[in-house]
Amino acid sequence: MLKVSGIHFSYSQPVLSDLSFEIGNGELLVVIGPNGAGKSTLLKIIVGILSPESGSVLLDDRNIASMPRREAARLIGYVAQGSSIRFPLTATEFVLQGRFAQQRLIGFESDEDVTEATRAMELTDTIGFADRPVTELSGGERQRVMLARAIASRPRLLVLDEPVANLDISHQIRMLDLVRNLISEGNMSAIVVTHELNLAAEFATTALLLKAGEMMACGAPNEVLTEDLLQTVFETELLVDASPISGAPRVTLVPPSRPNRERGI
Amino acid sequence: MNVTDTPNAVRHIASANRVTLAQLVVALTLLALLVIVLAVIATAVGSEHVSLASISKIIIAGITGRSADVTPEQQIIIAEIRLPRVLMAVVVGGALSVAGAAYQALLRNPLADPYILGVSTGAAVGAIVSTVFAESIPVGRPLAAFIGAVLTITAVYALGQGRRGEASERLILAGVITNTFLSSIVIFMLTAASGSRLRSIFSWLIGDLSGEPRLLGLVTVFVMAGIVVIYMNARALNLLMTGEEEAVALGVEVRRVKITVYLAASLITGAAVAVSGVIGFVGLVIPHAIRLVGGSDNRLVIPASALAGGALLLAADTVARTIIAPRELHIGVISALIGGPVFIYLLRRTS
Numbered sequence: 001m002l003k004v005s006g007i008h009f010s011y012s013q014p015v016l017s018d019l020s021f022e023i024g025n026g027e028l029l030v031v032i033g034p035n036g037a038g039k040s041t042l043l044k045i046i047v048g049i050l051s052p053e054s055g056s057v058l059l060d061d062r063n064i065a066s067m068p069r070r071e072a073a074r075l076i077g078y079v080a081q082g083s084s085i086r087f088p089l090t091a092t093e094f095v096l097q098g099r100f101a102q103q104r105l106i107g108f109e110s111d112e113d114v115t116e117a118t119r120a121m122e123l124t125d126t127i128g129f130a131d132r133p134v135t136e137l138s139g140g141e142r143q144r145v146m147l148a149r150a151i152a153s154r155p156r157l158l159v160l161d162e163p164v165a166n167l168d169i170s171h172q173i174r175m176l177d178l179v180r181n182l183i184s185e186g187n188m189s190a191i192v193v194t195h196e197l198n199l200a201a202e203f204a205t206t207a208l209l210l211k212a213g214e215m216m217a218c219g220a221p222n223e224v225l226t227e228d229l230l231q232t233v234f235e236t237e238l239l240v241d242a243s244p245i246s247g248a249p250r251v252t253l254v255p256p257s258r259p260n261r262e263r264g265i
Numbered sequence: 266m267n268v269t270d271t272p273n274a275v276r277h278i279a280s281a282n283r284v285t286l287a288q289l290v291v292a293l294t295l296l297a298l299l300v301i302v303l304a305v306i307a308t309a310v311g312s313e314h315v316s317l318a319s320i321s322k323i324i325i326a327g328i329t330g331r332s333a334d335v336t337p338e339q340q341i342i343i344a345e346i347r348l349p350r351v352l353m354a355v356v357v358g359g360a361l362s363v364a365g366a367a368y369q370a371l372l373r374n375p376l377a378d379p380y381i382l383g384v385s386t387g388a389a390v391g392a393i394v395s396t397v398f399a400e401s402i403p404v405g406r407p408l409a410a411f412i413g414a415v416l417t418i419t420a421v422y423a424l425g426q427g428r429r430g431e432a433s434e435r436l437i438l439a440g441v442i443t444n445t446f447l448s449s450i451v452i453f454m455l456t457a458a459s460g461s462r463l464r465s466i467f468s469w470l471i472g473d474l475s476g477e478p479r480l481l482g483l484v485t486v487f488v489m490a491g492i493v494v495i496y497m498n499a500r501a502l503n504l505l506m507t508g509e510e511e512a513v514a515l516g517v518e519v520r521r522v523k524i525t526v527y528l529a530a531s532l533i534t535g536a537a538v539a540v541s542g543v544i545g546f547v548g549l550v551i552p553h554a555i556r557l558v559g560g561s562d563n564r565l566v567i568p569a570s571a572l573a574g575g576a577l578l579l580a581a582d583t584v585a586r587t588i589i590a591p592r593e594l595h596i597g598v599i600s601a602l603i604g605g606p607v608f609i610y611l612l613r614r615t616s
Contacts, residue, residue, distance in 0.1 A: 044510065047513075047514045048513070048514070049510045049513045049514060069513065069516050069517065069518055070516040071516075072516070073514060073515050073516030074516070076514065077514075078511065078514035078515075080508060080510055080511050080514075083507065083508050083511060084508075085506070085507050085508075086373060086374065086375060086506075087370075087373075087375065087506045087507075087556070087561040088556070088560070088561055089503070089506070089507070089560070089561045089562070090282040090283065090560065091282070092282035092283050093282065093283050093284075093503070093560070093561070093562060094507065096283060097503060097504050097507065097515060098515065100500065100501075100504055100515045100516050100517065101515065101516030103500070105497065105500065105501075106496075106497055106499070106500065108284075108285060108286045108564070109283070130282050131282040149515075
């Protein structure tokens with residue numbers, strides 16, 4: 001469904017080098033890696049906000065970079081990292097923005113736009129504050145409104161940059177559960193960047209480990225989230241065992257100051 | 266989930282929480298009526314009182330081309346002095362307000378305004394240069410003001426660029442600095458100008474709507490064209506307000522929209538400054554008031570600002586020319602008296 005091949009990108013120094021991977025329909029790819037690994041840059045290239053120096057991003061065999069912007073927008077829903085909004089748009093107005101690429105350039109929303117926005121708000125459980133300004137919403141509410149905007153066009157691919165940053169643990173797990181349900185509802189795949197390794201292990205169908213712009217591993221979570229790989233990539237001591245509930249990899253951090261670490265499990 | 270099961274929610278979301286065409290029509294009609302009422306009052310009041318009947322006779326006569334049954338003095342006062350000034354106030358107020366709304370959306374900052382960004386002063390520098398060097402060309406002044414406005418917003422935009430793209434606060438700061446710099450150029454040029462010329466330039470500069478009635482038609486065309494172009498991009502501006510990269514992802518051709526709207530906003534600022542001098546803060550106060558009442562959708566904010574801005578400047582100008590009659594206050598004084606406190610209020614609220 002999504003095929004990324006041979007992506008190179010640099011600002012003053014290389015940010016991404018020779019990155020290639022593929023995901024299929026209905027997959028949830030989680031991208032993990034240290035700060036500055038190039039995760040956000042990768043997402044922006046996939047969405048079409050940045051153009052790669054070489055390489056291509058194909059969605060259903062069509063190149064994102066050479067597509068008209070409005071067409072790409074209909075296929076991909078994107079939630080940026082920590083958006084700052086200073087104008088008091090209502091949640092409804094904000095979610096309806098997700099229909100931009102389906103609308104004529106001037107005029108007002110059609111019944112279909114309103115129906116789709118309502119559906120997106122119901123799925124994300126945001127309909128309850130449809131009339132509130134987004135500037136007054138809590139972090140978790142705003143994050144869900146942003147997700148609603150991204151799915152209002154019924155995209156093929158959902159791209160989320162740190163959707164659980166700044167959320168408490170209950171909102172974190174609900175957010176990813178929601179993403180997983182959205183994927184199972186429709187004809188969609190998702191790419192999620194997160195620093196929450198245990199959530200990544202729990203929800204990913206595929207995990208991609210990135211360090212300094214290079215792909216260190218890509219595959220099933222239990223092949224990627226291994227003690228060796230994670231210790232190499234994050235340069236910190238940690239322990240990986242299996243979750244007693246799901247069997248997914250479970251990551252426990254070990255403070256560097258702790259001598260003689262004990263593995264009494 | 267099947268949305269046809271929830272008609273109440275659909276109906277709720279469809280009307281209450283967003284701007285609809287019907288709401289827009291009602292809002293614009295009310296504002297247009299306000300402008301008309303204010304225009305009638307503004308035309309009637311002044312040192313020479315003219316009755317409403319005489320005013321309508323003069324207007325009808327003007328349209329039909331026949332002569333009106335009024336005194337020649339009244340004919341001149343209404344047709345050649347007050348009416349052009351009333352129309353000028355509406356056009357200039359509308360232009361500055363729409364330019365303000367456009368800059369605010371582009372910069373994602375409710376504090377942006379053609380005056381604060383230095384664009385008005387940049388346009389003034391252009392206008393003064395053309396007055397000094399090419400006074401005989403009638404289009405020269407608006408054209409030079411437009412060029413001054415475009416150069417200024419380009420410079421402010423370049424200065425405001427951070428290492429990782431633009432930062433809205435930096436841009437405002439860059440505007441304030443540029444404004445200060447350009448103001449000193451204005452003062453330099455005024456100091457260098459000869460005595461009689463100095464008086465007329467100075468009087469225009471600090472805000473005067475009576476100076477250039479012969480440019481009314483031209484400026485109206487410029488302003489209308491600019492407002493239409495900005496309005497065509499209203500929906501794209503809504504998306505830009507919430508973030509540039511997000512707007513790209515949602516399907517906006519951001520580069521094209523930004524260049525188009527920056528040019529259009531500079532065009533109408535230049536046109537307004539060319540005939541009225543530097544009138545600050547209108548572009549700040551009006552879009553803010555509209556957003557307070559009607560929300561942030563630019564499909565409402567832009568046309569409503571055009572009418573409300575016209576109304577405010579018309580009211581301010583009428584006060585300015587009657588409050589200490591027979592002398593006149595400069596309208597720039599009144600707009601700054603209202604706008605300064607509003608700016609401080611907004612600054613405290615947004616930071």
